[in-house]
Structures are given as C-alpha cells and as structure tokens.
Amino acid sequence: MVSLTVNGSPQQIEADPATPLLYVLRDELALNGAKYGCGLGQCGSCTVVVDGEAVLSCMVPIMLLEGREITTIEGLGTIDAPGPLQEAFIELQAAQCGYCIPGMMMSAHALLRRNAQPSEEEIREALATNLCRCGTHMRILAAIRRAGELMQAASLPATDQGRAG
Incomplete structure (x- = not known):
C-alpha cells in the first residue's frame, strides 16, 4: 500500500x-x-x-x-470556478483538440508556482517535454503569461488592483 x-x-x-x-x-x-x-x-x-x-x-x-x-x-479548478491558469487558457482560446492541454497546463503550473512572471524562454524551457500537434503554441505561451498576471492580481489587495477600496 x-x-x-x-x-x-x-x-x-x-x-x-x-x-x-x-x-x-x-x-x-x-x-x-x-x-x-x-x-x-x-x-x-x-x-x-x-x-x-x-x-x-x-x-x-x-x-x-x-x-x-x-x-x-x-x-487546479472546476468548471464553475476555474483557476487562473484554466481561466487564461479559456480567455485566450489556447486549446484546439485539447489532448496535450492538461500536460501543458501542469508544466506551466509548476513554472508559475516558482515564477509568476516567466520570460518566453523560461516558458518554452518548462514546456520542452510537452508536444502539441495542433499548432496553438503561440496562444499557449500567451495564456501562460496571462495566467501569471491573473495570479499576481489575485494576490494583491483590491485597492492595489485599481479598484475602489
């Protein structure tokens, strides 16, 4: 066991x-x-x-x-309450067939836990073991950058996000 x-x-x-x-x-x-x-x-x-x-x-x-x-x-989240990474992939329509997306998202999740503002090179390195045949790589990269932004915004007090406090 x-x-x-x-x-x-x-x-x-x-x-x-x-x-x-x-x-x-x-x-x-x-x-x-x-x-x-x-x-x-x-x-x-x-x-x-x-x-x-x-x-x-x-x-x-x-x-x-x-x-x-x-x-x-x-x-990472649910259909009703997606996490930041899922939200970003939905917002930027980063999935096409979707088969590789869970693996891509998990590699991105590990990266974003260490670094919420990774460079494109760091994102590409983190995704090096993940293959996608659909060709949505540019949207996947953008979604990962967006997820980092969402994660940072979620950790700031409401007044720091430009909202009335």
Whole structure:
C-alpha cells in the first residue's frame, strides 16, 4: 500500500508498486485529466505536478511517491470556478483538440508556482517535454503569461488592483 496526497486528498493506493502513477490516477482514482500519449515520457500529455515539480506520470512508479503531494489538472479548478491558469487558457482560446492541454497546463503550473512572471524562454524551457500537434503554441505561451498576471492580481489587495477600496 502506498500513501500519497492527490489534489489535497489523502489516498491509500493498493496496487503493484511498479504501477505507473498515470494508471493509478486514471484507473484507481478516476482522474482522467492526465492523458496516455506515448507511454515513453516523450510527449508530456501525462504531466502532473509532484511536490511542485512537473513529472511525466507514465514514467513514475507509485512506489517512489510514498508521502508525496500530487496535483493533477483536476486540482487546479472546476468548471464553475476555474483557476487562473484554466481561466487564461479559456480567455485566450489556447486549446484546439485539447489532448496535450492538461500536460501543458501542469508544466506551466509548476513554472508559475516558482515564477509568476516567466520570460518566453523560461516558458518554452518548462514546456520542452510537452508536444502539441495542433499548432496553438503561440496562444499557449500567451495564456501562460496571462495566467501569471491573473495570479499576481489575485494576490494583491483590491485597492492595489485599481479598484475602489
């Protein structure tokens, strides 16, 4: 049995210790945001965040995750209350087919937790393991920059955001 926390909820996982995290998320916890793409760690569609770092969940066996904090796309917000990253991707229409988007967003989430104002080079570096065949890269880059702005605005008092206080 492996104990871990997924999207803030403690989980006890009874599975073969060599089972990749991706299968546990999808098959045991019904969290289907992380996608199976290549199964080889080459496409990034399975990216989740483990203890603040972007991780390819198809490559990480659950035995290495005892006591760790995992965040999936489902942990960023909901349909009714999207998080800043989701809000920015919606606002800028950064998704086309959407298959790669959860992985892109999770890589961006890890980056924005460290640096809410990343340069284009830093964003590109953070997304280096995430592939997109639809060609929405420029909108994805813009959405990540916008999410950083939204995150910064959310952390300021109302008077600092230009609103009457």
